[in-house]
Amino acid sequence: MNFLVAAALAVCAYVSSVHCASEPIAWCYHLPSCNDNTWPTISPQYCNGTRQSPINIVSSNSKPDASLTAFTFKNFDNTSVLKSIKNTGGTVKVTFGSGVQVSGGGLSEAYDSLQFHLHWGNGSSVPGSEHTVDGKRYPMELHIVNSKASYNGNTTQAVADSKGLAVLGFFIEEMSGTATGQPASWKTLTSYLTNIKNKDDSVSIASGISLDDLLDGVNLSRYYRYLGSLTSPACNEAVVWNVFKEPIKVSKDLIDLFSTTIHINNSSSPLMTNVFRKIQPDQPVTESAGISSRED
Ligand SMILES: *[C@@H]1O[C@H](CO)[C@@H](O)[C@H](O)[C@H]1NC(C)=O
Ligand SMILES: *[C@@H]1O[C@H](CO)[C@@H](O)[C@H](O)[C@H]1NC(C)=O
Ligand SMILES: *[C@@H]1O[C@H](CO)[C@@H](O)[C@H](O)[C@H]1NC(C)=O
Ligand SMILES: *[C@@H]1O[C@H](CO)[C@@H](O)[C@H](O)[C@H]1NC(C)=O
Ligand SMILES: *[C@@H]1O[C@H](CO)[C@@H](O)[C@H](O)[C@H]1NC(C)=O
Ligand SMILES: *[C@@H]1O[C@H](CO)[C@@H](O)[C@H](O)[C@H]1NC(C)=O
Ligand SMILES: *[C@@H]1O[C@H](CO)[C@@H](O)[C@H](O)[C@H]1NC(C)=O
Numbered sequence: 543m544n545f546l547v548a549a550a551l552a553v554c555a556y557v558s559s560v561h562c563a564s565e566p567i568a569w570c571y572h573l574p575s576c577n578d579n580t581w582p583t584i585s586p587q588y589c590n591g592t593r594q595s596p597i598n599i600v601s602s603n604s605k606p607d608a609s610l611t612a613f614t615f616k617n618f619d620n621t622s623v624l625k626s627i628k629n630t631g632g633t634v635k636v637t638f639g640s641g642v643q644v645s646g647g648g649l650s651e652a653y654d655s656l657q658f659h660l661h662w663g664n665g666s667s668v669p670g671s672e673h674t675v676d677g678k679r680y681p682m683e684l685h686i687v688n689s690k691a692s693y694n695g696n697t698t699q700a701v702a703d704s705k706g707l708a709v710l711g712f713f714i715e716e717m718s719g720t721a722t723g724q725p726a727s728w729k730t731l732t733s734y735l736t737n738i739k740n741k742d743d744s745v746s747i748a749s750g751i752s753l754d755d756l757l758d759g760v761n762l763s764r765y766y767r768y769l770g771s772l773t774s775p776a777c778n779e780a781v782v783w784n785v786f787k788e789p790i791k792v793s794k795d796l797i798d799l800f801s802t803t804i805h806i807n808n809s810s811s812p813l814m815t816n817v818f819r820k821i822q823p824d825q826p827v828t829e830s831a832g833i834s835s836r837e838d
């Protein structure tokens with residue numbers, strides 16, 4: 543996650559001269575002075591830690607775990623929860639209304655779903671997912687950020703807890719064939735990009751698309767689990783990662799819109815491309831066991 547994260551957390555600066563109130567560390571993806579090679583130095587407390595994300599998931603080393611049951615998703619089918627979409631200068635972030643939650647899946651309690659944001663490369667042919675699986679990098683990755691419900695949206699408390707956040711990570715792959723504008727939910731979502739070309743631009747999202755619509759086709763019972771971190775400074779080691787095995791399939795024309803529409807600052811600044819952190823050292827990974835809890 544360009545974890546321009548959770549509400550109060552971070553995404554702050556693309557360039558070193560810019561800060562944001564809740565996150566004092568100035569970081570960026572591409573300038574020599576503040577790119578991800580420097581994060582362990584400019585944000586040593588966590589970015590130089592021992593459970594950093596993203597990682598390359600080695601599928602043959604992943605251990606099935608029967609406690610990784612199906613999740614329960616609340617309001618993922620609600621077509622009014624996507625409230626606004628913003629160019630943060632480091633990602634495109636969609637903020638949710640209240641009442642969206644994820645529980646189950648071996649999580650210790652319910653987590654409130656706050657936002658999703660995306661990571662990408664440079665069009666569908668230059669991949670930009672954060673996690674990789676057996677070395678494969680996908681065109682894009684979507685991160686749904688969730689915070690322990692008992693913290694009531696206080697992300698300061700969540701990032702201080704080694705399991706305070708749960709992130710649902712979804713790969714996005716190019717749909718095969720020559721279809722354009724598919725799926726319809728992604729056509730609707732990407733139609734807003736032209737209104738948020740510049741940093742800090744934000745517009746409301748009309749009701750009509752749900753999270754389930756955007757996650758269309760993914761088996762939500764099949765996922766990898768490991769304990770890691772935010773993928774941008776301060777890289778807090780507070781994340782229960784859930785990386786879904788099956789990708790969301792989106793047509794090439796829609797994937798390409800991200801790297802051809804969104805600027806890192808304004809129309810005279812570069813387009814936003816390659817917004818992902820490099821791979822960090824391995825962590826132990828488990829996976830949903832693939833046995834349905836019911837036989838019926
Ligand atoms: C990062 O951690 C390593 C090992 O703990 C240490 O050798 C190195 O000096 C640290 N780097 C920074 C910038 O703090
Ligand atoms: C759908 O989400 C909206 C916005 O979060 C909320 O106000 C509404 O109560 C939800 N609908 C249902 C049926 O829960
Ligand atoms: C992204 O791709 C476009 C089109 O192929 C190319 O012109 C541009 O230089 C690329 N940008 C980067 C940062 O590689
Ligand atoms: C969040 O929790 C911290 C630590 O308990 C507290 O200091 C802070 O005031 C809380 N923030 C809000 C907005 O409630
Ligand atoms: C970003 O653009 C805004 C207005 O478009 C400008 O005021 C600001 O100086 C730019 N930021 C940087 C770091 O250049
Ligand atoms: C646009 O941003 C660039 C740097 O990103 C800055 O130098 C320039 O002044 C900004 N343009 C306007 C019109 O603010
Ligand atoms: C989803 O995956 C689970 C676990 O592998 C499997 O039992 C279930 O049949 C799958 N569901 C669909 C719709 O394919």
Ligand SMILES: [Zn+2]
Binds near residue numbers: 544545659660661
């Ligand atoms: Zn992210």
